[in-house]
Amino acid sequence: MFATLHSALSNHRTFGFAMTGVVGVAVIIGAALALRGPDLTFAPEMAPQAVELPDGRTLFVQRYEVTVGEWNVCHKKGGCSLALRARPDQDPMTVPATGLNYVDVQEYLRWISAETRHDWRLPTSQEWAFMAEPVLPEEPDPIFTDPELTWASSYLIEGLASRTLKPQGSFATSPQGIADLNGSVWEWTNSCYSGTADLGRCPAFYVGGEHVAAIPFLVRDPARGGCAAGTPPAHLGMRLVTDRSL
Template sequence: MAADPVMMSDEHPLYVQKFEVTVAEWNRCHGEGACDEPRRAPAGKSATRTPVTNLSHLDIEQYLRWINKRARHPFRLPTRAEWEFMARDVMPNKPDPIFTDRELSWASAYLTEGIAPRKLKVQGSFSESPEGIADLDGSVWEWTDDCYAGDSGVVPKELCPAYWVGGEHIAAVPFVERDPARGGCAVGAPPAHLGFRLVTDVPPSEK
């Protein structure tokens, strides 16, 4: 976990993994029969230091069930608001929006050329937040647990068509998507890589 919890705006502490889940951590889940498909680190990169990517929201739900049972601790994905709050000090300055209408903010993000590197790098290659959370501004965009419901408003979780992911900007990605560069993005410019990190409301030393 990061050195310090993120103190949210409502003053509750959020405990956040310092790094994104790695290829090696994912493969332990696979090795125990809880995650469907193994992953490989790119040539020349260590599986213990490379974020696991090409994961859908459904894939991550498998990992969550496994790690919570194995660790006997209530880990989860962050909400969109939590992700944005924890990343507030490390994200690059946003360019002037193309559209000023709030309803068209997604279009501004889609049409603005990204500045974050797209090459997958090992953990610790990017910035670190004041709490010690690394790589929030890196090339791996991170799934959250907040549903994108479009114009329909709130939908039941079992019917959610897409989830928000955090990265250079916030984008909505279909829940089954693993490679948004190929499959597209529900809202916003497509991320380079999809991964995740875990958070918890309970101090990791407690059960």
């Protein structure tokens, strides 16, 4: 009987030590996973230099706008509902992803943040304006000084940038190496037109481009869906930013 009891106690101690070892290994693996850096498999190409903002913060910006090819990876993996198609004469890996509304963009942000284990977001309208200022044209003087003809001045001087969708790198590059901020794609920002802090209840968001515009959050084609403020942009796309270096 004592031999049996001793054997049982020994087995229990062995099992206990084994379980302790398993738990210890699990803790070590969990800690290792938590300490792992970002997964760069789907990380975008970043601008060579960060943007130093007036308030002292540093902003790390995607060099080019998200492309059709990058977007469709999200779609194929189930992260993005919308599938995009480039024209036959376009390379999906270099043509910007357009026809995106604010909800679409949020899907992509959630997906790429999870895939890369890194927090990505849209810039605010103030951040976008600051980083684009060096490459945007100066606002031209009005053609007509009569206030009643303001609409005519706006009509005649708008459309300074080409509205044709072109491959990445077709427009100017900022001093930090950010391309195409003055191009034909207006980029969604995270700034609400109505000023509400609850972005989930925001009816329209500002988009960055040749001029300021506010677009209703469900609009993919501003020429058809309208513009809450400003002349309708040619194309709606996106560019990623992050507050932490990869």
